[in-house]
Amino acid sequence: MITENTPITFSDKLPQDVDVAIIGGGVIGIFTALFINRQGFKTIVLEKGRIAGEQSSRNWGWIRQQGRDEAEIPIMQHASRLWEEIDKELKGKCGFQRAGLMYIASSEEKLQQRQQWLSTAKSYGIDSLELDRQQLAKTLNQNQSQLYHQWLGAVCTPSDARAEPWQAVPEVAKLCHQEGVKIIENCAVRECQTSNGKLTALHTEKGLLKTSQAVLAGGAWSALFLKHHHIHIPQLSVRASVAQTTPLPELWQGNTADEKIGFRRRLDGGYSLALPDFIELFLGNNTLKNARTWLPVGKKYWNDLKFRMPVPSDYPDSSTAHQNWQADQQSPFEKMRVLNPTPPQKAIEMMQQRFGERFPIMKEVPILNSWAGMIDAMPDLVPIVDYVPQIKGLILATGMSGHGFGIAPAFGKIITELLQEKPPSYNINRFRFNRFNDGSKLILGPGI
Template identity: 50%
Template sequence: MQRHIQHGPINLDTPIRFNDALPDEVDIVVIGGGIVGVSSALFLANAGFSVSLMEKGRIACEQSSRNWGWIRQHGRDADELPIMMHASRLWEELDAATSGKTAFKRGGIMYLASTRAQMDKRESWLEIAKQHQLDTRILTADQVAEHIQQGEGAHKWIGATYTPSDGRAEPWQAVPALCGLAQAKGVTVTENCAVRAFEVTNGNLQSVVTEKGNIKCGQAVLAAGTWSSLLLQRHGVSIPQLSVRSSVSATAPMPEIFGGNAGDETMAFRRRADGGYNISISAQHDLYIGPGVLRHVLKWLPVASKHWRDTRFRSNAPQNYPDHWKTNRTWAEDETSPFERMRVLDPKPDTSKNETLRQAFAARFPQLGKPTLTHSWAGMIDAMPDIVPIVDRVPAIDGVILVTGMSGHGFGIGPGFGEIVAKIAARNPTGFEMDRFRFSRFSDGSKLRPGPSI
């Protein structure tokens, strides 16, 4: 993998940027320096809490720098949509507060349809958009052509659904910029420092145990992405979180054919700030079979049966992955934890579909031809069986707030949940209906209601 290109995974060869000394005591420790942990730390600091943010590798080194960069309201789960609409406004404010470093831009998101059946499926979501006065609308083939420039003989779409107020940002630079903002508000941020455990007495959180010492705290926010379930498992708490690999490729800069983000049944693309495109095969991911998959298979059956075509099953995860057979599930506080053994989860991308991707791009934009792909990367997407996250207190450990399982769409909504976390920590009303995101839904006998796909 080429690491020096200025988009995609964080460049691990650059010097550590956030290296604050560990405080002895804070109000709240945030675990994980992805978009969710960083946003939580920022809003917690705004709310007046003293905060320490711990990241085992580098800020945004996992999913939060590897994603497509879509800030998407379009096609959201009905309960996520109000939070996402609010998050979209927050992105605007955060971009201003970072002097444009997030590169947030509203260029719209278009879900393109090549067949009537696909169009019907896309249109079926419009009722949810209407309920929330979102600006999503249906486009005919001619209207699509007014937005997306296609050359002679191009693949034709019969229509699309389109949300002009949707946007994008450059993940690899946005999250470190937001972290800089949090640090300027007083958050101590320490990269290369894994949290190994919670110190708990009589069910109450006392401190967070890191590889560099303990931090006393009244509360902790667990925003560790794909690693959250492993840390909880050490404390006897089970959540049915699984992870899938998803791969992305970047094109060299080329003329603008559409300034926003779009996808059809084959390919998704978005214009980057440097004039290139991030392109991916739509809805395709790899699931490595491990003990977590076997343990939670029944909970996953409803969604798996709906999306099995998008999933390729792999027999075994590479060593030290969270759900590898030999990854430790228990360890002592003074022992190297699995989080230190894998500072940065950097999956090898699946490049076997790159030629298909180039052909699909050229079929849609023959005037541009097959694009030059400068590089490819992958990320492990953490997901819950109903494709919406858990954002709630952990019942078994008083003081721990869990915000994880973003299910493939946490970049855009991250600031929204970050602000909600600060309200939960302060025991204030969140202003949103949060029942859908409750911790207990996987164990209280209620029927899971799968949201839209990852």
């Protein structure tokens, strides 16, 4: 796991000026840097902690089309092709495999919900299909009797994919660096400097950097950064935990989830396990302030949400982080170099137990490692990718809502177009900055 004890890999000197500065070295920031640099823009990535230290190395590694919001589907189809290309360029170092994905259902109601995806998939030419109990048993290398009492069937997308996030994002960062992108770790951006509403520079902890264009790809920290400029977005983050098993017998190579357990085969022969019904929300300032906007999501996920108090010190929504700071003072971004939440032991034990119960062939489910990440989300469960109206020259790409790893390369391309002031190749109206206060109705995306 990447933490603040991980040695620094990138320590370029802060230049006086750049064409484009990227705030945040997660998967969104890194892919944007790769593509904008390839257009001949002098580019820098400024990362407060370590490249991919937060969500971008901690996720499940699913690269999925299935179950996406319709506005994301064509972008995701492009992203999937881009992942394949980059992985080839990096000689397989991203661990990309088009190994498939399936959502399994244990009840008629859930199966019907999953089946709804099939007509959407068809209209976008995606190869999703339904598996009955027998086909599911065959796919999972199980004899049918073991599965008989558990599952009714599944909806599967063979062309969906997976990668190893903790390898993939740092490798793409190295590629950026080789191609001339400057990258500085342990370099928080404290605030934007503006003149007449236009971006002129960024105040970083290592000094002033002149630039007229920046991309805020700060994950769970974006709302706090904007709040410092009196700009509000209703972003929240939730804790999600993951466990890594030792190498175990192969079920199949793809990504899988039923209502209570998610599992993905890893390159090392183990599994990454997670609980789809265990989402932890710390009740902080932002939670209360945004409660009304978040009500529809709250209702939908009520049974899966676990409320926690207080917000741990120095987390983005903690009272310590919300204190104000000046450009020449330490900011909350430096106090917490890498947001590294502790996974609750109870959650890890539940993963072990549920996986073992479903697949007795595992006999035991030894856990090698476990971790958690703070998933940043928007109240309609789709991101914001847009210019920030209050600061000309600043683009916001955040709130990826639990599915930003897979789609990142194509959003990197779209942000590159916005930076060049070209019309984006896809319709990104759904991801507009102002949608929470322009009077439009909140349309809930399919999920995290």
